Amino acid sequence: MDNSGRRTFLGICLAGLGALTAAAVGWPLFRYLAPRTNKESAGKVVIPEAEVKAGEAKFFEYAGSSAVLLRKQDGSLIAFSAICTHLGCIVQWEKDKQDFLCPCHGGHYNSDGAVTAGPPPKPLPRIPFSVAGGNITVG
Amino acid sequence: MRVLNKIVDWIDQRIGAREILKKELTGYLLPRNINAWYSLGSILLFAFALQVLSGILLLIYYVPDADKAFKSVSYIMNEVPYGWLIRMCHAVGSNMMVLALLLHMLSVLFMGSYKRPRELNWLTGFILFSMIQGISLTGYLLPWSQLSFWATTVATNSANAIPVVGPYLVEFLRGGVLVGPPTLGRFFALHVAVIPAGIAALIGAHLFLLKRTGVSTPPFGKKNTESQLQSDVYHHEDHPGGIPFFPDFALEDLRGIAIYMACFLAVLFFDPYLFFPKDAFIPANAFVTPAHIKPEWYFLANYQTLKIFPNELIGLSLQGAAMTFLALLPFVDRGRERHPLKRPLFMACSVGGLLLWIGLSIWGHFS
Numbered sequence: 278m279d280n281s282g283r284r285t286f287l288g289i290c291l292a293g294l295g296a297l298t299a300a301a302v303g304w305p306l307f308r309y310l311a312p313r314t315n316k317e318s319a320g321k322v323v324i325p326e327a328e329v330k331a332g333e334a335k336f337f338e339y340a341g342s343s344a345v346l347l348r349k350q351d352g353s354l355i356a357f358s359a360i361c362t363h364l365g366c367i368v369q370w371e372k373d374k375q376d377f378l379c380p381c382h383g384g385h386y387n388s389d390g391a392v393t394a395g396p397p398p399k400p401l402p403r404i405p406f407s408v409a410g411g412n413i414t415v416g
Numbered sequence: 417m418r419v420l421n422k423i424v425d426w427i428d429q430r431i432g433a434r435e436i437l438k439k440e441l442t443g444y445l446l447p448r449n450i451n452a453w454y455s456l457g458s459i460l461l462f463a464f465a466l467q468v469l470s471g472i473l474l475l476i477y478y479v480p481d482a483d484k485a486f487k488s489v490s491y492i493m494n495e496v497p498y499g500w501l502i503r504m505c506h507a508v509g510s511n512m513m514v515l516a517l518l519l520h521m522l523s524v525l526f527m528g529s530y531k532r533p534r535e536l537n538w539l540t541g542f543i544l545f546s547m548i549q550g551i552s553l554t555g556y557l558l559p560w561s562q563l564s565f566w567a568t569t570v571a572t573n574s575a576n577a578i579p580v581v582g583p584y585l586v587e588f589l590r591g592g593v594l595v596g597p598p599t600l601g602r603f604f605a606l607h608v609a610v611i612p613a614g615i616a617a618l619i620g621a622h623l624f625l626l627k628r629t630g631v632s633t634p635p636f637g638k639k640n641t642e643s644q645l646q647s648d649v650y651h652h653e654d655h656p657g658g659i660p661f662f663p664d665f666a667l668e669d670l671r672g673i674a675i676y677m678a679c680f681l682a683v684l685f686f687d688p689y690l691f692f693p694k695d696a697f698i699p700a701n702a703f704v705t706p707a708h709i710k711p712e713w714y715f716l717a718n719y720q721t722l723k724i725f726p727n728e729l730i731g732l733s734l735q736g737a738a739m740t741f742l743a744l745l746p747f748v749d750r751g752r753e754r755h756p757l758k759r760p761l762f763m764a765c766s767v768g769g770l771l772l773w774i775g776l777s778i779w780g781h782f783s
């Protein structure tokens with residue numbers, strides 16, 4: 278038998294076996310460590326309409342992330358992601374100024390979510406919602 | 417491959433890495449008549465590494481709080497993907513490791529490898545053995561099941577028999593009069609930090625001593641290679657003309673590890689609850705003692721000894737005496753002969769002792 282041929286063949290077999298073992302160990306390990314999608318917060322969120330007064334904002338958890346529901350002074354409702362588009366801090370509602378402030382680097386957004394000052398590059402993303410029977414359903 | 421060679425070259429030019437590799441691997445010669453029992457050390461290293469890895473993974477989801485511990489373990493078993501695999505690896509692994517440890521001790525015992533100049537190797541090994549018992553005992557409490565709770569109650573209670581300090585010692589071990597949340601706190605710290613660090617350090621000492629004395633030549637098998645010197649000056653036992661550690665014996669070690677893994681996975685996949693009595697599945701209840709609370713199999717002999725003697729102090733002293741005798745064996749048994757068949761008294765005592773241990777364990781299991 279050709280010795281180097283046998284060597285290559287055994288080498289390939291060993292590499293294959295090694296790859297199989299690595300996969301058999303690696304896959305469960307990856308699944309064990311992979312983030313768990315939170316089923317409870319993946320669905321819709323229902324908020325009673327009376328909870329959000331004019332000029333005030335309500336923060337809540339939505340789809341595993343933070344969101345805010347705002348009732349403007351004119352009474353209209355609007356929902357945003359509460360995550361600042363700059364580096365991901367959570368914005369605060371400043372009732373007196375009727376705007377959002379991000380405390381991390383001083384980003385400002387108006388009540389429509391548009392950037393008015395500071396480093397954020399994009400407006401706050403809007404979230405769809407519907408109102409029926411005194412309840413606001415987000416999502 | 418060429419890139420790899422270049423990297424090794426680069427390191428080699430700076431720290432002489434190839435020289436170390438040559439000396440420690442291909443140039444590290446072992447006795448020609450070395451046998452498979454010598455692989456048990458490597459198997460133990462592998463088993464310990466597996467315990468450390470699975471243990472760290474369990475720490476991600478386990479909560480060391482008396483109100484949450486049992487729930488967090490159930491969560492790992494039932495909800496986390498492959499959580500059952502990690503947890504069973506750790507639990508089954510501890511049992512299999514003790515088994516390998518006992519075999520390692522027995523092989524060292526019957527081949528007389530504990531004799532001069534390897535007394536320190538035996539001594540560090542013996543301390544390792546005690547620490548492995550300690551890590552098993554403390555780990556047993558962590559799931560906070562009925563089994564955990566009551567086995568720990570009984571185990572810590574046996575210290576009560578020690579005169580004068582006994583009752584206070586029990587309270588000290590538990591962090592309270594009874595086993596409770598404070599016990600979990602201290603056992604958790606011991607199990608995941610103190611004892612593992614101690615074991616790692618002792619494995620280091622154990623291997624260092626092995627390197628300094630050199631591997632023993634088995635007292636039987638193929639032709640002997642070594643020059644048996646027993647002088648008063650330090651002498652490293654070389655094996656000129658022996659078989660290289662790499663690749664020859666490394667492959668034998670790998671075979672040993674493969675056999676160990678085969679046994680381990682057989683239990684894991686075909687009889688995962690082999691080591692789990694039903695009380696392991698019931699959350700701890702400090703007001704209900706279950707019937708027939710028993711320790712793990714390797715503590716059954718200790719358990720039965722305590723049961724036989726109506727006076728706890730006698731039972732405990734006997735165990736202490738037996739352990740001390742074993743620890744100091746190389747200083748008691750100082751003859752030079754290592755072949756088991758040429759040591760009838762030693763053989764009679766050790767086989768007798770082994771049978772006694774097995775007998776007590778079986779008795780403990782069925783009593």
Ligand code: HEM
Nearest residue numbers: 454457458460461524529530537538541542544545631632
């Ligand atoms: C965590 C536990 C342990 C580990 C990881 C371990 C590891 C090792 C390794 C890798 C070797 C070299 C290979 C061999 O001869 O098997 C060895 C040798 C040895 N071990 Fe252990 N060991 C452990 C526990 C013990 C115990 C409990 C004892 C006895 C009380 C012991 C006594 C010895 C002796 C006397 C040698 C020298 C054998 C010779 O040179 O022929 N070890 N150990």
Ligand code: FES
Nearest residue numbers: 361363364379384
């Ligand atoms: S993260 Fe909001 S302004 Fe920088």
